[in-house]
Amino acid sequence: MTKNTDQTYMKTQPVLRLLLTMALPMVISMLVNSLYNIVDSFFVARISEDAMKALALVFPMQNLINAVMIGFGVGINAVISFYLGANDQKKADQAATQGVILSTVHGIFLMIVCLLTIRPFLNMFTSDKTTVELGLHYSCIVFAFSVMFAWELVFEKVFQAVGRMAVSMICMMIGCIVNIILDPILIFGLGPFPRLEIEGAAIATGLGQTISALSYVIIYFCRPLSVRIRKDCVRPDRQICHKLYSIGIPAALNLALPSLLISSLNVILTAYSLTYVFILGVYYKLQTFLYLTANGVIQGMRPLLSYNYGAGEYKRVRSIFKNAWFIVCLIMLGGMLLCLTIPEQLMGLFTKNPSTLRSGALALRIISAGFVTSSISVTASGAFEALGRGISSLIISLCRYAVLITPIAFAASRFLGATGVWHAFWIAEALTAVLSAFLFHKKVQNQ
Numbered sequence: 005m006t007k008n009t010d011q012t013y014m015k016t017q018p019v020l021r022l023l024l025t026m027a028l029p030m031v032i033s034m035l036v037n038s039l040y041n042i043v044d045s046f047f048v049a050r051i052s053e054d055a056m057k058a059l060a061l062v063f064p065m066q067n068l069i070n071a072v073m074i075g076f077g078v079g080i081n082a083v084i085s086f087y088l089g090a091n092d093q094k095k096a097d098q099a100a101t102q103g104v105i106l107s108t109v110h111g112i113f114l115m116i117v118c119l120l121t122i123r124p125f126l127n128m129f130t131s132d133k134t135t136v137e138l139g140l141h142y143s144c145i146v147f148a149f150s151v152m153f154a155w156e157l158v159f160e161k162v163f164q165a166v167g168r169m170a171v172s173m174i175c176m177m178i179g180c181i182v183n184i185i186l187d188p189i190l191i192f193g194l195g196p197f198p199r200l201e202i203e204g205a206a207i208a209t210g211l212g213q214t215i216s217a218l219s220y221v222i223i224y225f226c227r228p229l230s231v232r233i234r235k236d237c238v239r240p241d242r243q244i245c246h247k248l249y250s251i252g253i254p255a256a257l258n259l260a261l262p263s264l265l266i267s268s269l270n271v272i273l274t275a276y277s278l279t280y281v282f283i284l285g286v287y288y289k290l291q292t293f294l295y296l297t298a299n300g301v302i303q304g305m306r307p308l309l310s311y312n313y314g315a316g317e318y319k320r321v322r323s324i325f326k327n328a329w330f331i332v333c334l335i336m337l338g339g340m341l342l343c344l345t346i347p348e349q350l351m352g353l354f355t356k357n358p359s360t361l362r363s364g365a366l367a368l369r370i371i372s373a374g375f376v377t378s379s380i381s382v383t384a385s386g387a388f389e390a391l392g393r394g395i396s397s398l399i400i401s402l403c404r405y406a407v408l409i410t411p412i413a414f415a416a417s418r419f420l421g422a423t424g425v426w427h428a429f430w431i432a433e434a435l436t437a438v439l440s441a442f443l444f445h446k447k448v449q450n451q
Contacts, residue, residue, distance in 0.1 A: 019323045027304025027331070029173035030164070034300035035293070036180045042353065044205060045289045047187045049354040051201050056354060057278060058138035058202065060285025061129050061270070064263035065122060066146060069114050071263065073154050075256025076107060077161035078306070078389050079248040084165035084231055085307040086247075086392070089314025093230075094237075098244045100162050101237035104155075106248065111154030118147045129270055130278070142206045149210030152217050159220035165307050166229050175223070179216025183208050247392070254394030258385060261405035262288075268410050269425055276422045283364045284425075286354045287371060294339035294375065295382070298332045302386035309390035325387050325444070333379040343372035367426045374430030377437040378404075384440040400440050408432040 017025075049056045080103035087096040126139045156179065163172045189197050190204030200207065224233075266288065273280035305328040312320045343350070347365035355361065381400050388397035409432035416424025 019320060020327050023301075023304060023308065023324060023327050023331075026167065026169050026308060027301045027328075029169040030303040031297055031300035033173040033176040033180075034296040034303075036177045039180070039184070039293070042289055042293060043184050044187055044209070045286070046353055047191050048202060048205050051191065053282065053355065053357075054132070054135050055138050055202050056285065057130075057282055058126075058135045058142060060281055060288075061126055061135065062122070062139045062143045062146075063285060063288065064267045064270075065118055065125055065143065067263040067266075068260050069118060069147070069150055069153070071259030072110055072114060072256045073107065073150075073157045075254075075259050076103070076110060076248065076252035077157045078255040079103075079250075079252025080107075080158060081161040081165045081306055082251050082310045082390050082392060083244070083247045084162065085310035085390075086314040088166070088231070089311035095241075095244065096231050097234050098237040098241050099248065100165075100231045101233045102240060102244055103162070103248060104158050104233055105238065106245075107154040107158040108151060111151035115147050115150035118150075119144060122147070129267075129274060129281075138202050142202045145203060145206035146209055149213055152210070152214040156213050156217035156220065159217065159224065162229065162231060163220065164303060165310075166231055167307060168229065169304065171220075171223055171227075175216050175219040178219050179212040182215050183212030186211060251389060251392055251394045254398035255389050257398050258389075258401035261401050265405040265409060269413060272413060272417055272425055273422055276417075279360055279363065280422045280425075282355070282360065283351075283367050286351060286364060287367060289354075290350055290368070291339075294335065298335045298379070298382055299386075301328055301331050301335070302383065304328075305383075306386060306390040309387055310392075313391050321391075325383065328387075329379060329383040332383050333376060336375040336379045340372040340375040343368040343375075363422075366423070370423070370426040371429040374433030377430075378433045380437040381433065381440040384444045387444065396443050399443070400436060403436040403439055404432060408435055 045056065045059065048059050080099060083099040083103075084096050087093075087099060122143045123136070123140060126136045130136060156175075160172050160176065163169075163175075186208035187205060188194060190200050190208050191202075192204075193199030266284065269284060270281050273284060305324060308324050309321055312318075312324065347368040348361055350368060351361050351364035355364070381404055385397045385400045388394065388400070409428050412431055413425045413428035416427050418424070420427065
């Protein structure tokens with residue numbers, strides 16, 4: 005009997021039930037993670053509007069670290085699931101072991117680079133010394149926890165690859181809940197703790213990631229997986245590394261592109277007012293509640309697609325994709341309805357300035373027009389990553405975050421001012437959805 009016998013349910017159980025079983029824990033954990041993002045920004049906004057602006061300016065570089073870690077983790081997840089589906093236990097163990105080592109190297113490298121470049125990066129967007137100093141105080145602490153974040157992500161993807169979604173949910177929730185609890189304590193100095201303001205928010209974030217990573221390690225040793233991190237798999241294998249990076253690099257670029265987008269849009273918006281930079285920062289905090297929830301479905305879908313693709317079950321691959329897209333579409337529809345009906349209340353979580361509230365509510369209404377159509381691109385991009393076709397996934401993300409939206413935003417702003425930037429979102433999503441449907445039909449449906 006092979007070690008991965010317990011994985012065969014991925015190709016025998018009914019598709020919708022299986023997808024919901026795999027995705028629901030991740031959706032719950034993503035909802036908690038989204039809540040953390042909003043709560044974290046809520047408390048930072050209570051320090052001052054300058055603190056929130058600093059957070060918005062740091063976000064692109066912080067997202068770059070997240071992108072590399074999560075993107076490479078997607079590669080680890082897909083490669084492990086593929087080899088389990090192909091019944092190759094040794095290569096699955098090699099992928100997990102070498103994934104941990106390489107992720108650690110990535111964490112150390114990114115920590116050093118970001119710490120060295122954060123000041124000139126912030127100076128590119130503002131000359132306000134208060135905002136720059138706040139950004140430095142926050143980012144230097146957050147970046148110092150990069151290795152712990154790397155370990156959290158790599159173990160998350162290993163557990164997901166073998167279908168242990170409940171463990172992934174529990175560990176992510178532990179980190180997020182710790183973060184949410186520590187935020188007000190460290191920011192405002194509750195009880196015996198000193199008031200640390202924006203530095204307190206950074207420490208809370210880092211400690212949440214650390215505790216989540218340690219939770220994974222403890223469970224890994226207490227309840228062993230069918231995939232193991234082994235000493236005899238430490239030596240780099242060219243084929244394994246190639247597979248990890250061929251999926252991980254495009255996936256990382258996909259996730260890093262929002263950083264490029266936000267930076268480029270910030271350049272456009274600062275020509276009108278830093279208030280619009282604030283609004284864009286708030287939008288990206290709010291949209292995490294929507295897109296991270298959808299990402300929970302994608303994370304549940306990925307190992308199923310990779311496993312069934314490795315097992316040659318192409319009909320199930322198509323069925324899994326269709327069911328996942330339908331669920332993501334419902335999530336996006338819910339988000340659009342919220343932005344259309346209560347945009348002022350959503351913006352009111354971060355500011356009480358009447359002018360900012362009005363401008364922010366208008367932005368949310370306009371941008372939300374592209375939510376439902378984006379479900380096609382989001383699902384197709386995740387499917388291509390799971391199937392090892394990272395370039396197709398990268399093409400979709402390039403259109404969503406660079407090739408289409410940036411020039412459209414620049415052109416529209418010439419005629420409509422800052423409002424033109426908001427219209428660029430739904431226009432780019434509609435065009436990208438058409439391209440995504442075409443690519444998926446061409447490369448997967450004909451399999």
